[in-house]
Amino acid sequence: MSELPPPRAAIVDYGTGNLYNVSRACQHVGLEAAITTSPEEVLSADAVILPGVGSMPEAMRSLEQNGLSDALKTVAGRGTPLLGICLGMQLLMEEGSEFTRHAGLGILPGSVARFPDKGTDGAELKVPHIGWNAVGRPPGSSGAWRDTPLEATPDGEYMYFVHSYHVVPANTESVVGVSRYGGIEFCSVVSAGAVFGCQFHPERSGSQGLRIYREFSRLLVSRQHSSF
Amino acid sequence: MITRVIPRLDVKGPNLVKGVHLEGLRVLGKPEMFARHYYQQGADELLFVDVVASLYGRNSILDLVERTANEIFIPLSVGGGLRSLDDIRAVLRAGADKVTLNTAAVRRPEFISEAARHFGSSTIVISIEAIRRNDGGYEAYTDNGREKTGLDAVSWAVQAVELGAGELLVTSIDREGTGRGYDLELTERIVRAVPVPVIACGGAGSVEHVAQVLETGAAAAALASLLHYNVARRSRAEPSEFSPHINLAHLDQPGFAKVQDAELPELKAHLAARGMASRPLPAHV
Numbered sequence: 349m350s351e352l353p354p355p356r357a358a359i360v361d362y363g364t365g366n367l368y369n370v371s372r373a374c375q376h377v378g379l380e381a382a383i384t385t386s387p388e389e390v391l392s393a394d395a396v397i398l399p400g401v402g403s404m405p406e407a408m409r410s411l412e413q414n415g416l417s418d419a420l421k422t423v424a425g426r427g428t429p430l431l432g433i434c435l436g437m438q439l440l441m442e443e444g445s446e447f448t449r450h451a452g453l454g455i456l457p458g459s460v461a462r463f464p465d466k467g468t469d470g471a472e473l474k475v476p477h478i479g480w481n482a483v484g485r486p487p488g489s490s491g492a493w494r495d496t497p498l499e500a501t502p503d504g505e506y507m508y509f510v511h512s513y514h515v516v517p518a519n520t521e522s523v524v525g526v527s528r529y530g531g532i533e534f535c536s537v538v539s540a541g542a543v544f545g546c547q548f549h550p551e552r553s554g555s556q557g558l559r560i561y562r563e564f565s566r567l568l569v570s571r572q573h574s575s576f
Numbered sequence: 577m578i579t580r581v582i583p584r585l586d587v588k589g590p591n592l593v594k595g596v597h598l599e600g601l602r603v604l605g606k607p608e609m610f611a612r613h614y615y616q617q618g619a620d621e622l623l624f625v626d627v628v629a630s631l632y633g634r635n636s637i638l639d640l641v642e643r644t645a646n647e648i649f650i651p652l653s654v655g656g657g658l659r660s661l662d663d664i665r666a667v668l669r670a671g672a673d674k675v676t677l678n679t680a681a682v683r684r685p686e687f688i689s690e691a692a693r694h695f696g697s698s699t700i701v702i703s704i705e706a707i708r709r710n711d712g713g714y715e716a717y718t719d720n721g722r723e724k725t726g727l728d729a730v731s732w733a734v735q736a737v738e739l740g741a742g743e744l745l746v747t748s749i750d751r752e753g754t755g756r757g758y759d760l761e762l763t764e765r766i767v768r769a770v771p772v773p774v775i776a777c778g779g780a781g782s783v784e785h786v787a788q789v790l791e792t793g794a795a796a797a798a799l800a801s802l803l804h805y806n807v808a809r810r811s812r813a814e815p816s817e818f819s820p821h822i823n824l825a826h827l828d829q830p831g832f833a834k835v836q837d838a839e840l841p842e843l844k845a846h847l848a849a850r851g852m853a854s855r856p857l858p859a860h861v
Contacts, residue, residue: 366668366699368645368670369673372646372671401699402696402699406693474771474772474795475772476698476743478580478742478743478795479580479773479855480578480620480854480855506856508620510651510673510698510742511698549651551649552651552673555858557649558649
């Protein structure tokens with residue numbers, strides 16, 4: 349078998365958020381990844397990473413203005429691996445929160461909700477949720493993380509979160525990871541076909557997070573080999 | 577609530593420094609070495625503060641942030657002398673995840689809103705350096721506790737959050753570097769007044785001090801002396817290119833008996849014993 353070129357990932361730059369540490373994490377695990385603002389480069393990449401921090405309406409505006417929104421829908425539609433991180437995960441949804449109703453990319457059915465002011469015990473909940481938290485398989489799920497970037501991750505591993513909103517997927521089968529804040533259970537990992545999203549920042553989650561990038565990279569290589 | 581412990585690294589040019597009340601800075605070693613050590617020991621985040629940024633320019637901290645970000649994959653906050661959106665962008669590009677702002681935000685509070693809009697609220701940490709007034713209130717200071725602002729620290733905290741701060745770093749100048757414990761009252765007043773997470777800073781001299789401040793509702797505790805002196809003593813004992821510059825003579829003076837040495841795993845074990853959850857230590861520790 350002839351040597352295939354290594355898979356190339358595009359890190360989508362739409363003017364917000366910190367892309368540099370996503371790029372560093374890719375580099376650290378040997379995944380070739382370039383930060384790009386170009387829809388053409390997104391369309392031609394073997395995988396796409398959509399990072400982001402900040403507000404969803406502003407991010408959508410920026411993605412639409414740069415023609416990136418259509419490119420992202422196209423790559424998701426044809427099954428190119430797509431990794432959404434934090435705001436990038438929320439952008440995959442159909443719509444934003446009920447208070448600021450606006451459209452997301454609509455790649456996954458569902459919406460985005462803000463954490464309430466109080467936890468389930470009635471105590472004040474500090475928002476944003478900032479810090480390390482456990483990511484587990486949803487209760488009652490068959491729990492397979494096989495063939496996802498979580499494949500090598502133990503149930504209940506701690507990852508680093510910074511967010512005020514979380515996704516509420518309409519299809520509960522796509523909820524493959526859950527976490528709790530103030531007693532509130534929320535979806536922290538979503539997976540559907542080649543689309544994968546995590547609410548936490550794997551690039552900021554130490555060696556545990558880097559393992560997710562390593563698995564993502566490994567899946568890309570095996571996918572490339574199986575399709576030739 | 578899962579608590580966070582954040583080593584604070586004050587940086588002056590190429591060196592890690594530490595003072596008392598943010599003054600009388602002494603060189604303890606190379607910040608890279610401390611950062612690497614704390615990362616390996618399971619620090620939840622790191623905080624770099626460029627203590628003399630306005631005097632010496634910022635290139636050395638940008639280099640440091642970049643070198644650190646290339647090998648350390650936990651959140652990195654950077655502060656000290658950031659005055660414009662371009663300054664923030666440069667630090668984020670170098671590898672910071674969050675920035676801490678004080679002087680620029682006090683001079684022009686709308687800067688907080690502009691920064692939050694550009695980079696997201698969760699990227700913007702407002703740093704409040706407070707000194708207790710005779711009337712029992714607290715006043716906010718700038719320039720490492722040198723300049724009065726006339727602002728009440730608690731009211732300023734509330735205003736900063738309304739303007740878009742995603743998190744607050746609250747430092748007691750009175751306690752900073754003394755090892756006498758955090759200013760629990762200052763911390764608690766601000767925790768109660770704002771809906772965002774508060775990082776308490778200044779005064780940790782024992783692992784129990786850290787537990788006490790987290791009990792006030794602070795989401796995180798920043799600490800320096802408690803961890804640094806231990807590392808500095810060890811690196812002085814192991815001769816290297818840095819050791820000739822390390823100045824620890826002051827540690828033998830009476831006042832410093834207040835700071836006990838601790839390592840992060842010991843600190844986390846203490847927090848766990850006190851019923852406070854935190855990130856489990858990495859497997860290699």
